[in-house]
Structure formats: C-alpha cells, structure tokens
Amino acid sequence: MTRFFIVGLASICLLFVHPAFAQSQSFEQWLAEFRIDAKARGISDKIFDEALGDAKPIPRVIELDRNQPEFKMTFDEYLGKVVSKARQRIAAKKMIEHDDILTKVSKKYGVQKRFIITFWGVETSFGRYLGSFNVPHSLATLAYDGRRSAYFRKELLNALQILEEGHITAANMKGSWAGAMGQSQFMPSSFLSYAVDWHGDGQRDIWATTEDVFASTAYYLSQAGWRDDRTWGRKVSIPSNFTMNGKTAKQLADAKTNVKLAKWSSAGVLAADESALPTADFKARLIMPSGSDGPAFLVYSNFDSILAWNRSNYYALAIGHLSDTLR
Structure with a gap:
C-alpha cells in the first residue's frame, strides 16, 4: 500500500509542477x-x-x-x-x-x-x-x-x-x-x-x-x-400571481418558452414602467438572472444573436443595458 501511495503521490505532484511537464x-x-x-x-x-x-x-x-x-x-x-x-x-x-x-x-x-x-x-x-x-x-x-x-x-x-x-x-x-x-x-x-x-x-x-x-x-x-427592426428586449413587470399555461414565470424562464408578445401581454406582463408591452408581432422569452425575486426581462431574437458572441446571460443583458443608454 505504501508503494502505491508513493506512486500516486508522485503522479499528483507531477501535475502540480506544471501540466505540460507531465507530457x-x-x-x-x-x-x-x-x-x-x-x-x-x-x-x-x-x-x-x-x-x-x-x-x-x-x-x-x-x-x-x-x-x-x-x-x-x-x-x-x-x-x-x-x-x-x-x-x-x-x-x-x-x-x-x-x-x-x-x-x-x-x-x-x-x-x-x-x-x-x-x-x-x-x-x-x-x-x-x-x-x-x-x-x-x-x-x-x-x-x-x-x-x-x-x-x-x-x-x-x-x-x-x-x-x-x-x-x-x-x-x-x-x-x-x-x-x-x-x-x-x-x-x-x-x-x-x-x-x-x-x-x-x-x-x-x-x-x-x-x-x-x-x-x-x-x-x-x-x-x-x-434584426435592425427591433431591439434586444426590455425589463418587464410580472404580476405577483402570474401564471401562463399553468407555469410560473421562473418555470417559463427556465424552459426558455418563446411566445408572441401579445401572449405575454394577455397574461398580465407589463413594461417596467407599468405601461403596455409593444404590439410588435414577434416572439419573446423571459430571462430572470437573479431568480424569482430579482428583475425580469423579455428578450427578443437579437438577444440570442448576442449570445452567439458570448454565451452568458449576464453579458448579453449588459450589452442590452449599455446600448439602451445610447438610444
């Protein structure tokens, strides 16, 4: 057992010296x-x-x-x-x-x-x-x-x-x-x-x-x-008792449910300032980067284009927020 322990320890040490040295x-x-x-x-x-x-x-x-x-x-x-x-x-x-x-x-x-x-x-x-x-x-x-x-x-x-x-x-x-x-x-x-x-x-x-x-x-x-005929998405307000098709907002976000803006509106989702969502005829999905108790965003197809550049939701949301300050 001592011999195997020493051999194993030597192998571990070799890796910690520098990975390339183990080649x-x-x-x-x-x-x-x-x-x-x-x-x-x-x-x-x-x-x-x-x-x-x-x-x-x-x-x-x-x-x-x-x-x-x-x-x-x-x-x-x-x-x-x-x-x-x-x-x-x-x-x-x-x-x-x-x-x-x-x-x-x-x-x-x-x-x-x-x-x-x-x-x-x-x-x-x-x-x-x-x-x-x-x-x-x-x-x-x-x-x-x-x-x-x-x-x-x-x-x-x-x-x-x-x-x-x-x-x-x-x-x-x-x-x-x-x-x-x-x-x-x-x-x-x-x-x-x-x-x-x-x-x-x-x-x-x-x-x-x-x-x-x-x-x-x-x-x-x-x-x-x-698409230059739309933005990346927007911050939204979710009703406290919100469900759509029997699912909570967090469940819809986790499932990446992508439906028309009109359907989100009919379920009670509003813009962050409590105004109505746009009436544009395209799909959106929900992002909740901090979980159920944090902010919520409806994001459009351009958000996925940002993710093609960097697969982080945090990154894509930051791109969206900074771009909004330049509108």
Missing part, C-alpha cells in the same frame, strides 16, 4: 510534428518560424486556464461594473466621434450603431485593452498542454493562416491568454469567418483600424441573425 513528448518534438500539419495547411516555413521559432510553453497561460475564477458576482454587481457611468459617458462620446463610419457600417450590415459601439466598449474598453499575450505562443501552449488541445490546435492553425495572409505580423498579434484578438476580441476562427477589410486594402485589421473593427462586429452579428 511524454517534449514541446520541441510536439512543435516539429505540428509544423507538418501547418505545412499541409499551406503555412510557409517563414511564417511558422516568425510565429513559433522561439516559442516556449507559457506557465502563466496554463495557470490562467486551470484556475479561471468562479463567477461569484451578482447580476447587479456585474451590471454596475460593465455598464458603469464612466463607460456610458465614453460610449456616448464615441457614438458622436465615429458617427460617419458607424452610419455606413450600420446601413450595410443592418446593425444599429449603438450596438456596434456597445460591443466595442464592453470587449476592450473602446480599443484600450487588447491583451498583451503573444497569441501564437499562447495558443501553442494550450494546444500542447492537452486539456483542450484539439480546439486550440485548430485555433493555432487559424492564427498561422491569418499571418500567412498578411493581416498582421507575428510580433503584433497580441491578445488574451486564450487567443482572443484585437479590439473585437475575435478568436482566430471568428476572424477568418467574420473579420472585414472595410477599405479593401488587403488587411483585415481588427487591432488598429477602427473601420475594420466596426464592420467586423456588425458582420458577425448580421451572420448571427441580427
């Missing part, structure tokens, strides 16, 4: 094999060496991946942080400053200007905080690590393709520890699918070209089903 294959060996896959993808040795020639596993990236903080903020705390008064003021100024290009982008892709500005503000504080990690090195670390290697291997290949196409240099491909890049914080796969070269200069520059950032954001949302 049977060295990083250099892994990188040599990965080069073969990259070549098959059309990545030149020149680009590969520029991006990964001096790459080493980054312990901080593994630490962040292993120890992502548990989400403990209440909805009100989160909303107060993301939709701060300072951010609202800056967003309003940016709407005016960039009105010309926002108008053009909005018309082309069918996404309201206020939402384009809002995503920009929430993702990178209007382009001020892009992340300082070398994206190819971070992705290589995560691809080698093994926990989610298949996903990050694909993203690393996508990042190398972006470099091969000349949209950014390896040295300037900065982003988050997980590989989200630029002012719109696109993963490489999202970049290849949705990044836009607004001026047609051959570069989709979501790092430094504001027009490309706005167009890329709007195009992403348009492809996620965005």
Whole structure:
C-alpha cells in the first residue's frame, strides 16, 4: 500500500509542477510534428518560424486556464461594473466621434450603431485593452498542454493562416491568454469567418483600424441573425400571481418558452414602467438572472444573436443595458 501511495503521490505532484511537464513528448518534438500539419495547411516555413521559432510553453497561460475564477458576482454587481457611468459617458462620446463610419457600417450590415459601439466598449474598453499575450505562443501552449488541445490546435492553425495572409505580423498579434484578438476580441476562427477589410486594402485589421473593427462586429452579428427592426428586449413587470399555461414565470424562464408578445401581454406582463408591452408581432422569452425575486426581462431574437458572441446571460443583458443608454 505504501508503494502505491508513493506512486500516486508522485503522479499528483507531477501535475502540480506544471501540466505540460507531465507530457511524454517534449514541446520541441510536439512543435516539429505540428509544423507538418501547418505545412499541409499551406503555412510557409517563414511564417511558422516568425510565429513559433522561439516559442516556449507559457506557465502563466496554463495557470490562467486551470484556475479561471468562479463567477461569484451578482447580476447587479456585474451590471454596475460593465455598464458603469464612466463607460456610458465614453460610449456616448464615441457614438458622436465615429458617427460617419458607424452610419455606413450600420446601413450595410443592418446593425444599429449603438450596438456596434456597445460591443466595442464592453470587449476592450473602446480599443484600450487588447491583451498583451503573444497569441501564437499562447495558443501553442494550450494546444500542447492537452486539456483542450484539439480546439486550440485548430485555433493555432487559424492564427498561422491569418499571418500567412498578411493581416498582421507575428510580433503584433497580441491578445488574451486564450487567443482572443484585437479590439473585437475575435478568436482566430471568428476572424477568418467574420473579420472585414472595410477599405479593401488587403488587411483585415481588427487591432488598429477602427473601420475594420466596426464592420467586423456588425458582420458577425448580421451572420448571427441580427434584426435592425427591433431591439434586444426590455425589463418587464410580472404580476405577483402570474401564471401562463399553468407555469410560473421562473418555470417559463427556465424552459426558455418563446411566445408572441401579445401572449405575454394577455397574461398580465407589463413594461417596467407599468405601461403596455409593444404590439410588435414577434416572439419573446423571459430571462430572470437573479431568480424569482430579482428583475425580469423579455428578450427578443437579437438577444440570442448576442449570445452567439458570448454565451452568458449576464453579458448579453449588459450589452442590452449599455446600448439602451445610447438610444
């Protein structure tokens, strides 16, 4: 029993030293094999060496991946942080400053200007905080690590393709520890699918070209089903004895019941100011981010488009609230 205990303890300790150290294959060996896959993808040795020639596993990236903080903020705390008064003021100024290009982008892709500005503000504080990690090195670390290697291997290949196409240099491909890049914080796969070269200069520059950032954001949302004939949703008032089809509001929210606004109205749901709901002929579902005792929101199809960007209800509601201050 002592021998098995020692062997087991040694294995546990090996994991705590550094996850990558527990690999049977060295990083250099892994990188040599990965080069073969990259070549098959059309990545030149020149680009590969520029991006990964001096790459080493980054312990901080593994630490962040292993120890992502548990989400403990209440909805009100989160909303107060993301939709701060300072951010609202800056967003309003940016709407005016960039009105010309926002108008053009909005018309082309069918996404309201206020939402384009809002995503920009929430993702990178209007382009001020892009992340300082070398994206190819971070992705290589995560691809080698093994926990989610298949996903990050694909993203690393996508990042190398972006470099091969000349949209950014390896040295300037900065982003988050997980590989989200630029002012719109696109993963490489999202970049290849949705990044836009607004001026047609051959570069989709979501790092430094504001027009490309706005167009890329709007195009992403348009492809996620965005409709510019409606907003994201609204805060509502639920009667204390509310039921619909024999279900409580919380049960309907949990079931993601999606029915016409008229049906919510007939069941007694009102706007937050106690006025009648809009008479628009589309569906809505109930969101109760703090449970039965907290605020309630009816959300429309655009809310689901926001969730395509980030799967958090808190995030999507924050996008909605900040955008509403810009109406």
